[in-house]
Amino acid sequence: MTTPTPALMIQGTCSNAGKSTLVAGLCRALVRRGLKVAPFKSQNMSNNAAVTADGGEIGRAQAVQARAARLPPSVHMNPVLLKPETDTGAQMIVQGQRFGRLGAKNFLDKKAALMPHVLDSFARVARDADIVLIEGAGSPAEINLRAGDIANMGFAIAAQVPVVIAGDIERGGVIASLAGTHLVLDGDERAMVRGYLINKFRGDVRLFDQGLTAITDLTGWPSLGVVPWLPQAALLPAEDAVDLDRARASSSTRVIAVPMLARIANFDDLDPLGMEPGVKLVFVPPGQPIPAEASVVIIPGSKSTLGDLAFLRAQGWDIDIAAHVRRGGHLLGLCGGYQMLGRSIADPDGIDGAAGTVQGLGLLDIETIMQGDKSTTLVSGTHCATGAPVEGYEIHLGRSHGADCARPVVTIGDRPDGAISPGGRVQGTYLHGLFTNDTFRKAWLAGLGIASELAYDQQVEAALDALADHLETHLDVDRMIAIARSRHSTNQSAA
Template sequence: MHGRGFAMTALMIQGAGSNVGKSILVAGLCRAARRRGLRVAPFKPQNMSNNAAVTADGGEIGRAQALQALACGLEPVVDMNPVLLKPESDIGAQVIVQGRRLTTTRARDYAAIKPKLMGAVLESFGRLRAAHDLVIVEGAGSPAEVNLRAGDIANMGFARAASVPVVLAGDIDRGGVIAQIVGTQTVIDPEDAAMIEGFLINKFRGDVSLFEDGYAMIEARTGWRGFGVLPWFAQAHLLPAEDALDLTRASRGSGLKVACLALSRIANFDDLDPLAAEPGIDLVMVGPGQTIPGDAHLVILPGTKSTRGDLAFLREQGWDIDLVAHYRRGGHVLGICGGYQMLGRSVADPEGIEGAPGVTEGLGLLNVETVMSPDKRLTRVTAEHMGTGLSVEGYEIHIGRTEGPDRARPFARIDGIEEGAISGCGRVTGSYLHGLFGADAFRATWLSGLGITASGQSHAGRVEATLDALADHMEEHLDVDGLLALAR
């Protein structure tokens, strides 16, 4: 179906609100288009997430776009998400443009920067569009946020600049979906509304026939074509989540308990996905105000966008006391990236890269110290695990250098250089390596050291199978041919 004579096309999925499932919808459409023989690529003009992926061309993009690239059978590249905002505080974020840090800015100041980024957005989109039969675009938030419309590059501002037709997705699970969609048409500019070709309903539970009248009402009120009602996709949890709001995970009451601290600036938390899928593990997210379970065998300190800030947050929850008690009971602790930095004696930021200059006392469970520096390590790696000799494919995405006596017991070796640290007792481990549990052989061997028998399933194979199941689900319930035919 593809070739030199095929018209270059694009379609954009926007949401009637945040977290309506746009990322999953785009991933499913990408896989469906690929199965039709189309050369398809994902694109998101602007994303806000601390869950980033390292690209083949050495930059970083939102994790959702990396998953969508996988659905397309592509390596992720920076053009798939040219503007990435990584929140560092409640009022400020790091601005990544075409894979590289541009600046750190307050939310109120970003409005002045945003219009200047449209050139980079259109440049990246143009490259993707020229190289593929179809580009499926994901919006951000909702076009109904009309207070943010001036200088917009994420939704209608982009759609109009690039002449890309839009389909609006509503989330019926949260209620009020008729108002979501009809209200969006009511509040947006008529020229923006003219870009919308239709709508679809996502996350339906129960008997779809009960919504027939509501569906018809939306069509009548808006004049937009409906492309179907998509029932709840139960396997969505098997795909990497981008939003930390999706991380709530309570104990399922069986398996060896692994507790992960839900830090306020948690980053790259898809490290947990292969563990969560293991039937022998009961993975629990410990949220604010909760205590670390006394019966946890392993506590994980995940990555964070603000190591010193989350050290303060951790102490506010009393987790530092819980961690000491867990360690004294003979428990294991794993720190990944920022979590590794927290486990040391101190974290120094003399240049104020993550906030005010200064030094913060660490948890002291590893005899190492970290000093932040402007140089950011951003690379895919193949590591050799020191304990087993097994190969681990992963990536590093961090600032700071960590040194100290416990570095004499490294976790892994990368290109002949030792990485990470292990305590003298062997129960506290720190590493900068993200994605380590995605390596099936390593995961099985490492878990066996904790007394857990792994399932033997391929993590990558599970994700691929879930993407196929998602595409099947969408083909069954949505007019996928009609959606793809909209692209122009």
Template sequence: MTAAVMFQGTGSNVGKSTIVAGLARLLARRGMKVVPFKPQNMSNNAAVTVDGGEIGRAQALQARAAGVPSSVHMNPVLLKPESEIGAQVIVQGRRFGTMRAREYGSRKAELLPLVLESYRRLAAEADIVLVEGAGSPAEINLRAGDIANMGFAEAVGLPVILVGDIDRGGVIASLVGTRAVLPRADRDRIAGYMINRMRGDVSLFDAGLTAITGATGWPSLGVVPWFPEAGKLPAEDILDLGRTRPDGKGCIIAVPLLPRIANFDDLDPLAQEPGVELVLVKPGEPIPVADLVLLPGSKSTIADLAFLRTEGWDIDIRAHHRRGGRVVGLCGGYQMLGRSIADPDGIEGTAGTVEGLGLLAIDTVLGDDKTTTAFSGHEAASGLAVSGYEIHLGRSDGVDRQRPWLIGPGGGEGAVSPDGHVRGSYVHGLFAADAFRRDFLASIGAAPSELDYEAEVDAVLDRLADHLEAHLDIGLILKIAATAR
């Protein structure tokens, strides 16, 4: 029987994804065939899998940590929010439809068989499956039809380890309170707990562990000290990237924080560059004087373009361009840079056409045909290799497409303005290519760097594995996983 254990949190963003990634690397180094799994994720930061579909970027990182190819079955249900009340639903890597929250809640039961199918396919070829929950099992109002936490654990027969985040405060209450609100069957499924993100002397929380264990009956699996290098791993939440270098000595790249920002992993390598000051421009703030303005991907391009105008960022971008500043648009940001975006079928809302920023001579037509594919090619001007992936609806064409930014297997990709100061592409992830990134940053005045981005990600995963091995009871975790039915 394949060993398996599910990590659930006392709330969102308690560090479950990082814990699973670190354990995946740790157990893989011990020679185990490890597979990550998350039945339901909600994120606009997706990755294209080896089998050509979409999963949450956290599960792609966990697969990398485990040393196995990513698969659509590692995250069979992915919710990509398009508004406050609705999301695009991706099932086993493919677009299933767009649903409001109430409709999705009523249809979760029909998705459970597909989730179970994906899990069983992975478990059949694994020594151990590390399952990550979503949100918190304490959200008992969502328990009926649940496929993300205890509902899935019950369906598969999984033991659960509860993760609490001490850095946000109230960790004793959150753990004990979770036990208090859970129905007995769910409560009995929890086999232990761990404390994450402890700053300072770990021994200072010994009395806290005694209190939690006394109130819950659950054994402690350990206290994980704060791991600052987690910020060097690909971020699932855009706010995890949020930092600037106040000394002002770096090359400034300004990124407007769009409400429906998507696939912002493009920013991860740039954030690690010592000569770059990545400035995430929040609503209500003007775009500062910068060396580059980068418009990121968007889950709802037309709505985010309207928001950009509401904030007055379109005026800032045009002023930046008039001063000779560089502008890059990726995916949805690329579409915004064009002359127009047409949505004849109302894919993103009301059917119609809106005016773009007009910085590239291209026009975009949105359609229901979604592109999800890997990309491998080179920059047209320099010949430097790039690779990445595409996830988008729509096609763009116009005279600036005659000056493609990239060259791929199918020919030219993206567009460049006549003066070379504005460029855009549908390809995500291209800045992970070290030689290309260095050349590009040099062109906007950044100091040279020897950052080997991909090697650094793997080195951080190794150090994370070492960190968890030093502070968690790995033997007990494996014993718990062995009890899975």
């Protein structure tokens, strides 16, 4: 009988409890101990996707966790990815590839059928690892979603993986959250839980000693530690739009403004700009005007270009953007934002919404046609204006063409990408990840009169190392490894 690969699952009392960050930090901590560690999340919901070398899509958090583990991202690290397109529907990616579009009710009915794909991917990830660190989704306390669950206890039981529950003390009520989670789990689910931890604590952790005692008395679960708030964690790429308020404070007067589209996607494109001391990156919430003092407006990527174009107009941002351009301001569209800048967007087959053609913002002389073949590719090339090298990825439906495409933003091999207006102040490109390249970002900012000395990759690596140090200090990592290794006995007892 083959001994199962050690594995540990971090579930949470709620969404945004810090599960992604905890797994990333533990990945870096364990790889520094000499273990070959791999991250895994069976089901994720995010419009911040990463592209893998084989042309698939996974959630951004798993790409960051793979980086923390010093592994290339794989589609099997996140076999089911839901990308919301409306309030009740999402595009579903299975093992990296577009699987279709489902409404919320359809997904609930069909999710159990995805378990074989999930277990297949988990087996592939575990095959080459010394230990697998698994991130849950949402909370196991959402027992209304228990039937057919593939994301929390349903997966833990199917794969026989022990669980640690993370409680988010920042939101308050963490004792009740953990005790309530224990209460609503059924017996088989409780048997998978081997301990709990407290995350995002502010202040003297000794003040929570009685709280730990109370939680253990109420649940029978041992405490594995209390993790204080770590500011450096905000330097890691965020996955959820709820994290956009984490932008670093800046005293700079050089404002780069980003309208927060309803289906904003791949907004981690802008993380490096948010770290620049000479830049004040402002995410403009719905209902607020785009600041008139902005030097640059960036229209970000979108999971629903046509829907977000309508949303942009409903906020009056189209008027603000037109005024910004008239004042001589710079405007950059990324992917879906690039498509919005053109004269029209045609969707004859209803791929992005209702079939038809809509008028774009008319600030670039291009037209876009939505097509069913999706481009998901890692690319490298050259910035045409400065000769700076660029690296990134494409992840989009649709193709754009027109007179302004004669002035591309970048070349990818022999292929031009993007378009620039005759005056050069309005630009658009399909390429995500441009700003992670220090040479390109420095050249681009220099064109705006902004000096840059930021070494972005070094900052991210330093943040991952700081996070690993932090968790080693405040968690019983040795015990967590022992729990992961106990999976062998868990499987034997289940046999």
